[in-house]
Every structure is written in structure tokens, then in C-alpha cells.
Amino acid sequence: MKLRILGCGDAFGSGGRFNTCFLVEESGTRFLIDCGASSMIAMRKFGIDPNSIDAVLITHLHGDHFGGLVFMLMDAQLVSKRTKPLVVAGPKTLAKRLGDALECLFPGSTGMTWRNDVRIDAFEDETEWTWGPLSVMPYRVKHFCGAPPYALRVTCGGKTVTYTGDTEWVDALVPAARDADLFIAEAYFRDKAMKFHLNFETLMQHLDEMRPKHLVLTHMSRDMLDAMPAFPPGVRMTAAEDGMEIAV
Ligand SMILES: [Zn+2]
Ligand SMILES: [Zn+2]
Numbered sequence: 456m457k458l459r460i461l462g463c464g465d466a467f468g469s470g471g472r473f474n475t476c477f478l479v480e481e482s483g484t485r486f487l488i489d490c491g492a493s494s495m496i497a498m499r500k501f502g503i504d505p506n507s508i509d510a511v512l513i514t515h516l517h518g519d520h521f522g523g524l525v526f527m528l529m530d531a532q533l534v535s536k537r538t539k540p541l542v543v544a545g546p547k548t549l550a551k552r553l554g555d556a557l558e559c560l561f562p563g564s565t566g567m568t569w570r571n572d573v574r575i576d577a578f579e580d581e582t583e584w585t586w587g588p589l590s591v592m593p594y595r596v597k598h599f600c601g602a603p604p605y606a607l608r609v610t611c612g613g614k615t616v617t618y619t620g621d622t623e624w625v626d627a628l629v630p631a632a633r634d635a636d637l638f639i640a641e642a643y644f645r646d647k648a649m650k651f652h653l654n655f656e657t658l659m660q661h662l663d664e665m666r667p668k669h670l671v672l673t674h675m676s677r678d679m680l681d682a683m684p685a686f687p688p689g690v691r692m693t694a695a696e697d698g699m700e701i702a703v
Pocket of ligand 2: 621
């Protein structure tokens with residue numbers, strides 16, 4: 456499995472980073488985990504053909520995690536002239552929120568006849584969602600976004616990657632991330648507690664319960680980026696950067 460970080464920033468462009476978007480390639484399938492508002496720009500910058508994406512998994516309905524779908528669908532229709540189907544899975548009401556966003560940003564767009572089929576599925580709490588070689592277990596987390604937010608444990612080709620999405624600490628992160636080959640975790644602040652978000656110190660306190668093989672820190676605020684903590688010895692840990700490739 457290969458992961459390419461197309462965006463690891465927060466919602467506000469801290470550090471000049473793109474909004475959340477992770478590209479995963481495995482078993483001849485390419486899928487995105489989250490597609491934040493800037494994801495089309497990131498795909499163009501890193502030379503990723505949007506038509507090569509088979510599926511998109513969405514953790515929660517904030518613009519920096521799903522807003523790029525608006526531009527991806529418009530690009531598919533008007534620029535990339537996509538004909539192959541796209542599968543999108545995310546929280547309940549994703550279809551409605553995406554339709555509302557499309558209509559808000561590109562009035563009349565939802566009345567178009569689309570060139571390609573777009574299937575939008577809804578995750579159910581701790582219920583396996585499968586498509587092609589992908590298996591996804593969504594764990595409910597705690598983050599206010601008008602729809603159920605999830606951490607996603609994604610298995611494909613015998614490898615597992617877990618992403619926390621945005622959330623304060625919840626115990627569901629333990630089964631979500633336990634023994635994962637790759638665990639991408641929000642580390643918004645170093646030790647400052649903030650409702651609905653995770654900090655580095657809290658993650659470290661729980662690391663023994665999860666024992667991921669490789670931890671990647673993402674969604675870092677300006678404060679965190681300016682004062683990156685020392686990583687504990689014996690733990691494989693990486694601070695995400697846009698464009699970084701990670702073999703899983
Ligand atoms: Zn976010
Ligand atoms: Zn969020």
C-alpha cells in the first residue's frame with residue numbers, strides 16, 4: 456500500500472498547507488481519504504489525475520475535509536470529462552450537504568446531467584462498509600459538524616490505515632487504531648486542550664493502548680508547527696508534510 460499526502464493542513468491554511476486529503480493506492484485501486492476544499496489544487500500540484508481516483512472516503516462534514524468534492528465533481532463534468540463511476544462514502548446527510556454546497560458555489564449545477572455516475576453511500580457506526588478491495592470500519596468520534604463524525608479504519612490488500620479525522624479523545628480510537636500499519640492522527644496542539652480536537656500529549660498518553668506500527672501526525676496548528684515536540688524513542692513517528700509519500 457502506498458500513501459501520498461496531498462494535504463495535511465488544518466482548516467485555516469496553517470503553515471501554507473493544503474486541507475486534508477490522503478491518496479491511497481493498493482491492489483490497482485486509488486482512493487482518497489477526505490477531500491478538503493483545496494484538494495483539486497493539491498492534485499494538480501502533485502500531478503494526480505482526478506480521473507484516476509476510484510473512490511473517496513469522508514470522515515466528517517467540514518469544508519476542510521469534504522469541500523473539495525464540489526470542485527472534483529465540477530472538474531469531472533467540465534474539464535476532465537470523466538466517464539467512469541465515482542464511489543463516495545461518508546456520514547449520513549453527505550449527499551444533501553454536498554448538493555447544498557454544489558448549489559451554493561455553482562448555482563444550477565445540481566440540475567445538470569452528469570457525465571459519470573456518482574454513488575454516495577452513508578456509513579453506519581461500527582458497521583463494515585465494503586467496496587471492491589476496500590473494507591472500512593467507521594468509529595464514531597466527537598467533533599461538531601452537523602452530522603456523525605468518524606475515525607476510519609481502512610483495510611485494503613492486507614494492510615490497515617486508520618485516520619482519526621478531527622476529534623477530541625474518545626475511547627473508540629483504541630479499536631480504530633489498534634495495531635494499524637499506519638495511524639494518521641490529528642495533533643492540533645502540543646498540549647493545549649481544545650474541545651473537539653486532539654493534541655499530541657493526549658495521543659502519547661494512549662499510544663500503548665493502540666500500538667500502531669507507524670504514527671503520522673497531521674492537521675497541525677501554527678503553534679504545533681512552530682514548536683514540534685521531540686518524538687519518544689522506540690516509536691516510528693512522522694510529522695506529515697504535503698507531497699510526502701509513505702510505503703505502508
Ligand atoms: Zn479539519
Ligand atoms: Zn473538522
